[in-house]
Amino acid sequence: MKLSNAVPLYLEDFHIGDYFETASVVMTKEDIISFATHFDPQHFHLDQETAKDSLFNGLAASGWHTNGVSMRLIVQSGLNIINGVVGLGVDEVRWPKPVRPDDSIYVRGEILDVIPSNSKPQWGVVKIRWQTFNQNHEVVASMLPSLWVKRRDVV
Amino acid sequence: MKLSNAVPLYLEDFHIGDYFETASVVMTKEDIISFATHFDPQHFHLDQETAKDSLFNGLAASGWHTNGVSMRLIVQSGLNIINGVVGLGVDEVRWPKPVRPDDSIYVRGEILDVIPSNSKPQWGVVKIRWQTFNQNHEVVASMLPSLWVKRRDVV
Numbered sequence: 462m463k464l465s466n467a468v469p470l471y472l473e474d475f476h477i478g479d480y481f482e483t484a485s486v487v488m489t490k491e492d493i494i495s496f497a498t499h500f501d502p503q504h505f506h507l508d509q510e511t512a513k514d515s516l517f518n519g520l521a522a523s524g525w526h527t528n529g530v531s532m533r534l535i536v537q538s539g540l541n542i543i544n545g546v547v548g549l550g551v552d553e554v555r556w557p558k559p560v561r562p563d564d565s566i567y568v569r570g571e572i573l574d575v576i577p578s579n580s581k582p583q584w585g586v587v588k589i590r591w592q593t594f595n596q597n598h599e600v601v602a603s604m605l606p607s608l609w610v611k612r613r614d615v616v
Numbered sequence: 617m618k619l620s621n622a623v624p625l626y627l628e629d630f631h632i633g634d635y636f637e638t639a640s641v642v643m644t645k646e647d648i649i650s651f652a653t654h655f656d657p658q659h660f661h662l663d664q665e666t667a668k669d670s671l672f673n674g675l676a677a678s679g680w681h682t683n684g685v686s687m688r689l690i691v692q693s694g695l696n697i698i699n700g701v702v703g704l705g706v707d708e709v710r711w712p713k714p715v716r717p718d719d720s721i722y723v724r725g726e727i728l729d730v731i732p733s734n735s736k737p738q739w740g741v742v743k744i745r746w747q748t749f750n751q752n753h754e755v756v757a758s759m760l761p762s763l764w765v766k767r768r769d770v771v
Contacts, residue, residue, distance in 0.1 A: 500684035502691055503700045516699055516764070524703060525687055529655035529680050536657055544671055545658045548679060554706040609671070 464572075469543040472575065472585040472612040479572040483534035485596075488522055490562035496526040509562075521559035527602045528554070531568045531593045539568060544611045549586065552605040558595070565596040573605070583612050619727075624698040627740040627767040630730045638689035640722035640751075643677055643715050651681040664717075676714035682757045683709070686723045686748045694723055699766045704741065709759040713750070720751040728760070738767050 464481045497506030501523035505515035512520040540546050574588040587610050593602040619636045652661030656678035660670035667675040695701050729743040742765050748757040
């Protein structure tokens with residue numbers, strides 16, 4: 462079932478197989494260079510000319526940039542969780558294809574597991590497969606986050 | 617052995633147990649809020665007052681911000697690799713403690729494995745344990761990246 466973004470979700474609202482999809486956003490050349498300047502200053506993320514001779518065969522967004530923009534998309538148009546989108550950790554981060562200037566990206570997430578906490582009965586963990594796609598619906602980033610999610614008050 | 621940052625490294629220069637350590641940098645409140653505004657707009661990363669009532673009990677940097685700053689530190693003062701610092705993927709990303717305004721962070725990396733590629737003989741994979749510490753030498757982020765590293769030309 463598609464998860465609603467209209468009301469804040471609690472642990473009980475998540476079920477295996479549920480999914481969400483975010484809006485999309487264009488990664489401009491200026492955005493790519495600006496992020497790289499601050500957080501990943503390597504020539505294949507900074508300079509269109511010298512990037513041609515790199516492993517990436519042209520300017521490519523830092524993978525951390527793709528992840529950051531994906532996070533913003535999830536927060537703004539993907540997951541509405543009562544206590545916010547809080548990751549305990551993330552496994553298997555991969556960047557199978559580079560993100561190029563003017564690529565438009567969006568995130569699709571699928572619920573893999575819902576695990577009530579034994580030690581903290583008001584909380585639980587939601588495991589997600591998060592995939593970021595480009596405009597050709599090719600995966601440009603994927604990861605398996607574990608989110609910390611509040612349960613409804615038990616009466 | 618401590619890895620030199622003076623000359624670019626090839627796959628053959630890495631050995632299990634080698635390590636590197638970066639310079640440190642202060643995470644200001646302004647930096648934390650600016651990153652969150654662009655990439656993780658949630659109140660516990662944006663607003664000192666309302667963050668007090670959140671899971672974080674006060675303003676905390678986005679985990680993606682800590683990762684991004686750590687990446688910059690590694691690129692600028694940690695690892696000098698001939699083809700750049702290029703991750704094939706990252707496993708087991710964890711954020712065991714929040715990063716607070718004015719925390720000073722640095723990264724220490726340890727080489728866990730060095731694996732020549734079978735399919736691409738000019739390349740190989742270096743597996744690293746990357747840990748980001750605060751000024752009290754507490755781990756605030758950790759992960760296991762796999763880097764793609766060029767071999768020396770075999771003659």
